[in-house]
Amino acid sequence: MNNSSFERFQPIAFLGINTQETKIIRSLSQNLMATVWLPNSSKSWENPELVPDNLKYYDGSLSGHLTNIWGEYRAFVFCLATGAVVRLIAPLLKSKDWDPAVVVIDGAGKFVISLCSGHQGGADLLAKLIAHQIDATPVITGASSSLQLPAIDILGYPYGWVKGSGNWTGVMAAIARQERVQVIQEAGSILWQHQHLENNIFDFDSTTTTIRQALIWISEQKRSFVKSELPQVQWHPRVLWIGIGCERGTSKELIEKAVIATCEKYDLAPEAIAGIATIDIKADEVGILELCNCWNLPLKTFTSARLRQVTVPTPSEIVRQEVGTSSVAEAAAICAVEKDLNSLIVPKQVFKEKDQPGGVTVAVAKADREYTGRTGKLYLVGIGPGSLAQITPAAKVAITEADVVIGYSLYLDLIQPLLRPEQIIESFPITQEKQRGERAISLAEWGLTVAVVSSGDCGIYGMAGLVLEQLKIKHWDGKTPQVKVFPGISALQAAASRVGAPLMHDFCAISLSDLLTPWEVIKKRLEAAAMADFVTALYNPRSQKRTQQIITAQEIFLNHRDKNTPVAIVRSVYRDEEQITITTLEKMLDTAIDMLTTVIIGNSNTCNYQDWMITPRGYLDK
Numbered sequence: 001m002n003n004s005s006f007e008r009f010q011p012i013a014f015l016g017i018n019t020q021e022t023k024i025i026r027s028l029s030q031n032l033m034a035t036v037w038l039p040n041s042s043k044s045w046e047n048p049e050l051v052p053d054n055l056k057y058y059d060g061s062l063s064g065h066l067t068n069i070w071g072e073y074r075a076f077v078f079c080l081a082t083g084a085v086v087r088l089i090a091p092l093l094k095s096k097d098w099d100p101a102v103v104v105i106d107g108a109g110k111f112v113i114s115l116c117s118g119h120q121g122g123a124d125l126l127a128k129l130i131a132h133q134i135d136a137t138p139v140i141t142g143a144s145s146s147l148q149l150p151a152i153d154i155l156g157y158p159y160g161w162v163k164g165s166g167n168w169t170g171v172m173a174a175i176a177r178q179e180r181v182q183v184i185q186e187a188g189s190i191l192w193q194h195q196h197l198e199n200n201i202f203d204f205d206s207t208t209t210t211i212r213q214a215l216i217w218i219s220e221q222k223r224s225f226v227k228s229e230l231p232q233v234q235w236h237p238r239v240l241w242i243g244i245g246c247e248r249g250t251s252k253e254l255i256e257k258a259v260i261a262t263c264e265k266y267d268l269a270p271e272a273i274a275g276i277a278t279i280d281i282k283a284d285e286v287g288i289l290e291l292c293n294c295w296n297l298p299l300k301t302f303t304s305a306r307l308r309q310v311t312v313p314t315p316s317e318i319v320r321q322e323v324g325t326s327s328v329a330e331a332a333a334i335c336a337v338e339k340d341l342n343s344l345i346v347p348k349q350v351f352k353e354k355d356q357p358g359g360v361t362v363a364v365a366k367a368d369r370e371y372t373g374r375t376g377k378l379y380l381v382g383i384g385p386g387s388l389a390q391i392t393p394a395a396k397v398a399i400t401e402a403d404v405v406i407g408y409s410l411y412l413d414l415i416q417p418l419l420r421p422e423q424i425i426e427s428f429p430i431t432q433e434k435q436r437g438e439r440a441i442s443l444a445e446w447g448l449t450v451a452v453v454s455s456g457d458c459g460i461y462g463m464a465g466l467v468l469e470q471l472k473i474k475h476w477d478g479k480t481p482q483v484k485v486f487p488g489i490s491a492l493q494a495a496a497s498r499v500g501a502p503l504m505h506d507f508c509a510i511s512l513s514d515l516l517t518p519w520e521v522i523k524k525r526l527e528a529a530a531m532a533d534f535v536t537a538l539y540n541p542r543s544q545k546r547t548q549q550i551i552t553a554q555e556i557f558l559n560h561r562d563k564n565t566p567v568a569i570v571r572s573v574y575r576d577e578e579q580i581t582i583t584t585l586e587k588m589l590d591t592a593i594d595m596l597t598t599v600i601i602g603n604s605n606t607c608n609y610q611d612w613m614i615t616p617r618g619y620l621d622k
Contacts, residue, residue, distance in 0.1 A: 170231025188237025382488020
């Protein structure tokens with residue numbers, strides 16, 4: 001199955017020369033929906049019947065071929081010497097605003113290097129994702145990465161912000177020197193402000209007298225920078241909704257002029273426009289549709305009945321008689337931001353031109369939350385027992401790619417090496433699972449990619465079931481936000497692997513926590529498992545307040561099994577503080593047991609041999 005985490009880099013081209021390089025990039029490219037380019041001479045190595053669809057050949061030199069395809073791909077992944085790649089791409093580079101991502105994999109597949117367009121092209125992220133896929137080391141040399149600070153030139157992309165004017169090189173150089181940077185944010189999400197405060201060079205207090213070496217404006221307004229040695233840049237969150245009313249047949253050109261003129265008059269940045277709003281009878285208005293298509297803007301329409309409910313500053317009786325509501329532009333703009341009159345920052349402006357048919361009315365409202373223009377994703381991720389080595393490559397990719405990572409603080413600490421400075425990291429106490437799910441869904445519905453992490457497997461006593469239940473309650477359509485589940489090694493699997501093969505025959509898992517399941521129900525399940533001779537894994541066996549349940553569980557099993565039945569008690573499996581004890585059913589309570597412990601009780605055939613727990617499957621009996 002193709003890995004959706006790489007969609008943002010499509011189309012991707014892989015390039016190599018020899019057979020060893022071909023093995024690396026061909027196996028990787030299949031999962032990344034990438035095209036592999038090889039020289040025609042390599043056809044002699046191939047079995048024509050085994051050539052995949054994504055493999056293509058080129059004639060002539062690699063340099064010439066690269067020149068031909070340079071504009072066709074957003075990312076290039078080379079399996080060549082870094083020096084050779086530098087010489088190949090040097091004549092093709094134009095600007096970091098436009099250059100594609102360039103990543104290099106060494107011939108042994110041990111290192112993945114972000115070579116060019118690390119921020120805006122996404123090479124830094126692509127290198128990390130590929131490294132996770134092939135268990136290699138990513139090599140990122142940018143200053144932001146080494147300082148664990150967000151790259152300011154891509155800061156707003158997850159939120160749909162648009163880059164404005166300014167001296168981006170100068171501001172990023174100041175950040176690289178760890179100089180103080182003034183941030184004036186008048187619009188858009190402030191989630192990013194709360195990250196990495198321990199190494200924060202950003203100054204959000206406009207009243208402070210601290211000397212700053214750079215300035216970042218985050219606003220819906222267009223700033224005219226005066227000449228200054230202080231480098232300044234602008235980000236524009238898309239918070240402006242343009243309400244439009246027009247006569248039938250009004251041209252796109254006139255509507256566009258009206259919008260631009262309104263922005264100029266009120267010092268608003270066209271880049272901050274989120275979308276267009278109007279009355280539903282204008283849903284087929286050619287001029288409006290052409291403008292939305294040209295500017296890549298969404299169109300919201302509202303019925304006259306809905307618009308009549310909105311209080312506006314300049315209602316019109318003539319408009320009411322024509323369309324059934326006294327306001328279109330102002331009322332539609334307010335409806336689009338789902339607020340009241342206070343959100344209207346530009347009252348209606350009327351435009352007509354002698355040489356243009358029709359007329360247009362424009363109003364502007366400001367939303368509290370920006371429009372991202374993205375389809376949100378929910379990644380439900382199992383991180384296994386806690387060691388990075390036990391996390392699947394797909395799960396690592398999902399965590400690193402996400403805009404937001406949500407989880408219990410202990411789990412977030414365990415995956416710290418997978419996180420990026422640009423990500424929003426939100427931790428919740430262990431008892432706030434519902435809040436975690438609600439927060440994740442809210443952010444994904446907004447348009448962000450959110451990874452919700454659980455220890456073990458997210459679908460076994462993890463967050464996957466809860467989040468899907470919460471989506472069901474919200475009447476989720478199954479498509480938006482997109483949901484993907486990434487399994488992890490469960491606690492019972494991890495514990496079993498450390499003590500031998502206790503799960504070789506039929507087994508079950510039972511949680512002793514009665515926070516969500518009545519204790520009487522748990523007791524029935526324990527009785528059933530003990531009577532049926534299941535190997536049984538006990539989750540959540542004992543907490544500080546809940547101490548009797550594990551005692552009762554032992555009593556139930558002693559009623560049905562020999563007192564010498566092997567029992568494994570594994571605490572903090574695969575973590576630094578791991579503790580392993582193999583004992584018996586009779587003596588199991590002599591060992592310390594807590595919420596970080598998994599208990600595995602063998603069946604009637606389970607044995608302990610040389611401190612290895614074995615449950616026969618029956619192969620030797622045949």
